[in-house]
C-alpha cells in the first residue's frame with residue numbers, strides 16, 4: 001500500500017479546508033488540555049492527601065496487641081476436647097506491650113532486602129498537667145533521625161528544632177493543639193504524668209502540626225530515652241517497630257510473615273488505611289470522566305467536519321475512484337485526515353495541559369493544616385500525557401470511522417452522472 | 420514520447436462485451452441496455468453515438484468497470500470482469516483504462532502536474548520522479564506543459580479537458596474511454612480535443628472508445644457504433 005500517496009492526498013484535502021480542520025483540532029486541544037490539567041491537579045491532591053497519612057504511616061508495624069490469650073485453660077483439658085466451650089468475661093492478662101527481644105528483631109529486619117528502613121517507637125498514654133487542668137494525650141518516643149528519614153517527622157515540626165529532641169534531655173515536641181490548650185511556648189516546661197502515676201517535667205522544644213487537628217490535640221513526641229525514663233523502663237524498651245518497605249504492595253505479605261516469625265502482631269498499611277484508596281480512586285475517576293466527556297464532544301466536532309468535507313469532496317472521491325483508487329484507499333485518506341486532526345490537536349493539548357499545570361502549580365495555597373505546602377499540588381506523571389494522546393487518537397479514530405466508511409462507499413457513477 | 424510498446428499483432432482484442440443487459444429498478448424496472456455485444460481491437464478509434472437517453476453513458480460506466488450491476492460478460496484485455504473484487508477492479512481501472520469525462524473532473528486541491536501524476540503514483544510502477552517526468556512528457560505532447568504548476572481550478576474548460584486526457588494517458592492504458600469529452604466545449608476546443616485523440620490513435624496506436632452525439636466528431640473516427648433505445652442498431 002502506498003501510504004506516502006495516501007498521506008499526501010489527506011494533507012492536501014486537510015489544507016484545502018484548513019479553517020474547519022483547525023476548529024476541530026482546537027476542540028481536541030481543549031479537551032486534552034483540560035484532561036491533563038485536571039488529572040495532574042487531582043493526582044497532586046491525591047498525593048497530598050495520601051501523603052498526610054501514608055507518608056507517616058509505616059508500611060508494616062510490629063506491636064503487641066492487648067488481648068485475651070487465645071489458649072484458655074479449658075481448651076487444653078482432655079476432658080472437654082470434643083465439647084464446645086463457653087467462657088464468659090475472659091480477661092486479658094499477662095500481656096506485655098513491650099516487644100520482647102526488640103534489639104534482635106531490629107537486627108534481623110535490617111538484613112531483610114525488602115526493608116527500606118525501620119524506626120523503633122514507644123507509645124505511652126499520658127496526662128499533660130498545666131496548672132489545674134489535666135489533658136489526656138499520648139507521648140511517642142521516637143528515634144528522631146530515623147523518624148525524619150522515613151516518616152518526614154521534621155517536616156511537620158513547624159516551630160522549633162526537631163533535633164533538639166535528641167540533643168536536649170527531658171525535652172518534648174508538643175502537638176500544636178496540645179500547646180494551645182496548655183498555653184505554653186517554646187522553652188516552657190510541661191508536667192507529664194503516666195498512667196502509673198509517675199510524673200516528669202519536660203521542656204518544650206518545638207510544636208508539631210500534622211494537618212490533622214484531632215491528632216495534634218493529643219499527640220506529642222519525645223526521644224526514646226526520655227520516654228523510657230518517663231515510663232521507668234530500661235533502654236531496651238520498645239513497643240512498636242515501624243518498617244518501611246521498598247515496595248508498598250508487599251506490605252500485607254510481609255506483615256503476615258513477620259507476625260509468624262517474631263511472634264508479635266503485625267499490621268500492614270493497606271489494612272490500616274483502606275479508606276484513603278477509595279478517596280483517591282474517586283478523584284481519579286472524576287478526572288477521567290470529565291476528560292473523556294470533553295473528548296467525546298471534540299469527537300463529534302471532528303465527525304461533523306469530516307462529514308461536511310466528504311459532502312463537499314464528492315467529486316474528488318468519485319474521480320479518485322474512477323482513476324483507480326479503491327474504497328479502502330479512500331477510507332484511509334479520510335481516516336488519515338481524522339487522525340492528523342486528533343494527533344496535532346492532542347499534541348498541542350499536551351503542551352497546553354503542561355503549561356496549565358505549571359500555572360496551577362504557581363497558585364498560592366496556604367493552609368495551617370499543611371505546613372509544607374505553599375502552592376496547589378500538581379502531579380506531572382508522564383503516564384497522563386501518554387493516556388491523553390492515546391485517548392485523542394482513539395476518539396478521533398472513532399469519530400473518523402463512520403464518515404470514512406461513508407466516503408469509501410461513494411458510488412462514482414452516481415456522482416459523475418449527477419453532474 | 421513513447422506511450423506504450425505496440426504489439427505486433429494489431430488485431431488483438433482489447434475490450435469485449437457479450438450480451439450485456441442493464442436494468443434500472445427505480446421507480447419501475449426498465450431495461451436500458453439490451454444484449455450489447457461488440458469488441459474493440461487494439462489501435463481502433465471507436466465512437467458510440469445515439470440520441471440522448473439511449474443508454475450510451477450507462478454502457479460506458481459498465482465498460483469502465485465502475486458499474487458492476489449488469490448481466491452478461493465484459494472482458495478487458497481478455498480477462499473476465501465478473502466476480503472481481505472492488506479492489507481488483509480499481510486496480511484494472513488504474514492500470515488499463517484511461518477515462519475522460521464530459522465535466523473535466525480535475526482535483527482542485529492539486530496542481531495540474533499532480534493531477535496528471537496521481538494515477539501513476541497510485542500504480543507505483545515507476546518511482547515518483549519517473550512518474551513526474553512521464554506526466555511532463557504527456558503535458559508537452561498535448562501542448563500544455565506551461566500549465567504544469569497551475570492549480571486545476573485556474574484553467575479554462577479546454578485546458579482542463581486536455582489535462583484530463585494527459586491524466587488518462589499516464590499509465591499507458593490499453594484503452595481510453597470518453598463520455599462526451601467535447602460535449603461541454605466550444606467548437607475550437609472540441610476540434611483541439613478531437614485532433615489530440617486522432618493523433619494519439621495514429622501516432623501512438625492508442626485505442627479509444629468515445630461516446631459522443633456530435634455527428635461530425637463521430638464521422639471522423641475509424642468506426643461508429645450507433646445505439647437506439649439501449650440496443651446497437653448499426654455498426
Ligand SMILES: Nc1ncnc2c1ncn2[C@@H]1O[C@H](COP(=O)(O)OP(=O)(O)O)[C@@H](O)[C@H]1O
Nearest residue numbers: 443445446451470471472473474475476477478
Ligand atoms: N439511476 C438511474 N435510475 C433510473 N434510470 C436511469 C438512471 N440513470 C439513467 N437512467 C435512464 O437510463 C437511460 C439511459 O441513460 P444514459 O445512459 O445516461 O443515456 P445517454 O448517456 O445515452 O444520454 C435514460 O432513459 C435515463 O433516464
Ligand SMILES: [Mg+2]
Nearest residue numbers: 475476477598
Ligand atoms: Mg450520457
